[in-house]
Amino acid sequence: MKASQFVIAFITLALAIPFGDAYDPSPLQDFCVAIDKLDNGVFVNGKFCKDPKQVKAEDFFFSGLNIAGNTDNDVKSNVTTVNVENLPGLNTMGISLVRIDYAPYGQNPPHTHPRGTEILVLVEGTLYVGFVSSNQDKNRLFTKILHPGDVFVFPIGMIHFQVNIGKTPAVAFAGLSSQNAGVITIANTTFGSTPPINPEFLAQAFQLDAHIAFQLDAHIVKDLQAKFA
Structure with a gap:
């Protein structure tokens, strides 16, 4: 993938930072690298914190978003998630990142993120995206067709989706305003x-x-x- 596409993707993550500061609790320390068990640490945001003196650069590092996900499945898409579960340094930071690959006519089916707003940037292909507002707002549908470089925001908790309407693969990156935004896929949870x-x-x-x-x-x-x- 071209270097310019990664620049756009990481700008997406940067844009998500203000949302993160507004939603997840603000940290009161430089960092709280997540560990699975308590070893002279404290419990913060669902994770124990590593002793700051033992923190390394690797705790803030993830590699592999240049690799396309396997879209050979029923929905013809794949979400590669970078959150506190595989990047411990994100603990208490209020942000996370995903890469979404879509085969031709693949989709990321209707779902919600109960703990985070999502901002998505398309870097390859053509997507039809949208979200539905709450019952209070009469369940209005907001949609757009995205082309490379276009950005769309899905408000926290709203049911939303993306569909590749092109004949070629599509790739998008998205920032979320939580270290672990969660996902509820409507069909899976209902049926x-x-x-x-x-x-x-x-x-x-x-x-x-x-x-x-x-x-x-x-x-x-x-x-x-x-x-x-």
């Missing part, structure tokens, strides 16, 4: 929960008249649950 949600409840939730062909709709829900189990 793939453990244990599964009662299919008759879901059948009623997804239709206007719950009494019309109720059992037939319940069978459809069961089929969907089997796919996402």
Whole structure:
């Protein structure tokens, strides 16, 4: 990938910093490198902190975002995440980063990030992106078609998506305003929960008249649950 594309990608991360300062708790120390267990440290933002005297440059380093993700899957996309789980130095910093690869006509299906706003920049291909506002705002759909160099913001908690509408692969980078923004994929959580949600409840939730062909709709829900189990 061209060097200029990485410049754009890291500008995306820089732009995400103000959001991070506004959402995750502000750190009261230079850094709090995450460790899995307490060794003369303290517990901050869900992680124990390494003794500052033992912190190394490697704690703030991640390599591999130049490598395309495997898009050979049902949705034809791949998200490579850089957050506190694989970059310990991000602990308490309030930011994280992802690379998203899309095969032709692949998509990042409708999902939410419960703990972070996302700012995305497209570096290759053409994407159709959008988000849906809350019930309070009448569930309005906001969409754009993005070309390389275009940027789009997905507000925290809003259901959003990206679809590659081109015949060639697409690549995007996104910054998120949390060290671990989380992800809730709508189809997976609705139809793939453990244990599964009662299919008759879901059948009623997804239709206007719950009494019309109720059992037939319940069978459809069961089929969907089997796919996402």
